[in-house]
Amino acid sequence: MGGRMKAVLIGPIQQENLALGYLAAYARAKGHEVAVVAYAYRKDLDRTVERALAEQPDLIGLGIAFQNNVDDYVLLVRTLRERGFRGHLTCGGHVGTFCWEELLAELPELDTVVRHDGEETLVEMLEAIARGESPRSIAGLVWREGDRVVKGPVRPAFGDLDALPRPERSPEPYVVGGMTVDFLISARGCVGECSYCSIAAYTSEQRKSYRLRAPEAVADEIAFAYHERGAKVFFVQDDLFVLPGERAAITRMERIKSAIRERGVGDVVFWIKGRPENISLPVAQAAREMGAIHMFLGVENASSKRLKYLGRTHLPIHNDSAIDNCRAAGIVPSFNFMLFDPDCTLDDVGTTLDMADRNLDLPWNVCRTEIYSGTALRERLATEGRLEGNWRSFGYRMRDERAEVMFRILRVSLNERALAIDSLLNRLISLSFARQLHAHFFPSRATSALDEAVTKLGIEARRDTVARLRELRDLVANAPLRDARAMQRFAVEQGLAIGAFDMPLRERTEALWNQLHARGRVQTHRQGNAQVRSRGGFEVAAGS
Template sequence: MKVFLLEHPRRIAPERCNDIANAPLSSSLVTGCIAGMVQSLGHRVEIAEGFLDQLTYDEIHRRVAEFKPEILGVHLVYVWGNNEELFAFLRRLKTEGLVGKIVGYGYYPTFAYEEILKACPEFDGLFVGEPELSVAEWLAAGKPVPGMAWLDGNATIQIRRRDLNKDLDSLPDPVRTPAMMRMAEVNIEGSRGCYGKCTFCYINPYYGENSCWRPKSPERVIAEIDRIIAEYGPRKFYFTDPNFFGPGNIGRERALKLAAMLKERNIKFGIEGRVNDIRPEVISALVDAGFTEMLIGLESGRDESLTRLNKMTTVAQNEEALRVLRANGIEPSVGFIMFEPDSSLADVRTNFEFLKRNDLLKNIFTTANVLYHPQIILQGTSAYRTMQQEGRLILRDTTYEGRAAYSNAAVARLAEIIGRMTNHLFIAMNRVWQGQLNEPSNAAELYQVITKLLVERFENTLARLEAGERIDEPAADNIVAGTNSKIEAIFVTFPKGERYRITDPAIGCGCGS
């Protein structure tokens, strides 16, 4: 049997370019994981990297026609807009008889399967949750199996969840395409799930009821790394696990064992994890083994907010994690929720002072993210259910993404102003990342000017609102226009680039902050 897997083209609206949490980084491996399972069963697989290779739908159509697959699988990634172009393409393939069955998979269809099946009944089914065992069973059965949602003969939506796979070591290696191997880091998975239950996170709901942190054995992880090194030579790796460490002593001992084994490979790698798992002896061992970068979810500088978010961490643990990492030469990337639906100006001020106190407003990209990010409310999270039950959920033309109006008008105004500024910055930076502009020799100095500008604008605007000033829409427009013109004046000095490049898939890190 021939199976064609598609990472569909993704066009993100400029105003959403800083909204990164449409899917966790681990989803970047889901197509490869399915391909590995399909190959292990003796079937032929072809993968089209619609995003990384910048393919048009006409180019994908040609490849499908040449391959003549019985099955087309689509990794459905939410791109902050309707997928009508993709759905029209799938209808075309079905109408022309180029594929027998079409299935979808990923985080988006796991939660929004109803709207997808209604919008595109050409799908013969959608895999919900981790797909490997369901795909294998479906290929053998030829009909819906546990781990799928589908339309029955009466056009009624049906769904059956699958029990957790507790033996991750038994899964084959994911297939990695040439496009993936051109990237700066090789994504690798060491575990799935998390023992936390943050209100904004949909990682455990993706895996299903009673999901938890499930590790692969250190030996299994190292064996995959060794196979990659043997084929491609030494590479830098990035663990896509939302929780690299795992809980308590079990997680600590496993991390130390992995560190000892990784050290023998003489490679560099990055990880993601929770602040309460940052232990000096483990971090020291990992750094000695080649650990160079980390994403941690601080989320707030106020204990009341951390409780509201059900982080099961404290501000003191946030600060201790930063201290330990920096003492070992690691300056982490951080997840941070500056604006919650129920934030007060006092909450925002506490967050801002926390960021200043902990030197998190010195790097342009960290600064732009932590000053702006609101709580993103995606289907599958407990925050989504709470807002829905309270009648506060406002949907964005899709069931998958919602928002809640701020309960404090001053906070809403500040979030709007800062969001417009930082989004303008990221649109400008995107021209650099895509090769349309080149960084001048003094780029670091120019970025510091922008960083200082953003911090000053945030603090000044916050102080005005704290003093009781009402900043109306024209006044807000003036603040934003003045700031953005200064940002644009800096980027005008950047020399034009010579090419357009893709550096990373349109998939966010972490779990939805």
């Protein structure tokens, strides 16, 4: 037995799963047949299993990107076996990289686990299967030998990203505001060593924490999407796009700008990411000249103590200067405020709320610092005896009892406003980006009116968020914490009140989103870029 093997790769594709796309393209370039199948939610289980089994693959690989939906993939593994799959079953991604021991212990149905970048590992596995062998003794792989689990050596990070073939993309483009959005990776990894970040943990074993593609290779991919897929909007999924060092950052963006123009690319815009300490005014101006209209900033918190605790390398002054520089350059910044972490206090929360209040016109959301396998913060809490939960979902109690109570209340009262993946504040980030696209590509009086309506709606929701969080903070600061019933009652009452307040805001959000989408489709059709079939939704903010 030998030669061409068939693989099915399964993972979430709410926007575009470029991780699976790269795996598929690399394996195909090596002579194998690969299909990519979407599995975002448990409701998709039957359809996903049917599609995967219809391919009659030799190998099925699951890309488990998120630790909080491990159970969905446990169910998928068991269902694939129950319905007759007898080939090699493996998984990878962040969860596989750090939780391989737990996965193999719980799932005898699973044959192996892939750690870190999987392109070369996947191909070597397919070659082993082609020889009639069970994949083992492969760098980057964990496998079984009898009752033992054996971890192979860490595979060094793929050195030349430009040697990788262009990733496979969904045939149906993703649409925001009626415009085709394509997704792009120009680098892998990050220079930061944030204690809570799974990216820093992921790259720590690979010897290369940050790898760049050549600007010309990036421009080739942009040109392909522009000319062949009609994309004028690019969401750069790099964990870090703006390089540290002003000269280096500006030079790279100037080279990308020049290279895409040389390839006949016209007016295109970008959503990019940056660390606040790297966003000087010249850098922001260079980003805008390249085409960036939106920048997700790693603001995280407004307290210097909290930033230090989280392993950030910037100060509150960098948050303010980065926002000011983006505004001055014509870029809209967005960000998440990590209001809570294991050692925060109510005073820290108040400091960050003050910053939020100063930026009500910008799209932002609030959250708690979560704990992921492999991170320094997880190890710290474990050492301190404070780590709760298990590998599926870690948690903690804050040292400050009043901060803990505040979070427990808002977890009930503010879930649909802020904490859920489809929360109102997340949707407003996506809506803000849609209105930016119209302001850039379709300027008119009607566009200005839509722009004003979106901005007014966002300010209204965020102002109310700050007010309710301050009210809650003041209550918790002075209330007797032993009265659990009173706190529970307040949480429910606030949740109902916020839900009633948000109902018309959600209706306005939906109406504006639909209006921008329909208007954008009409405008792009007039420009000769009609979309026959497409995908879309509010998930663009989830990429932050």
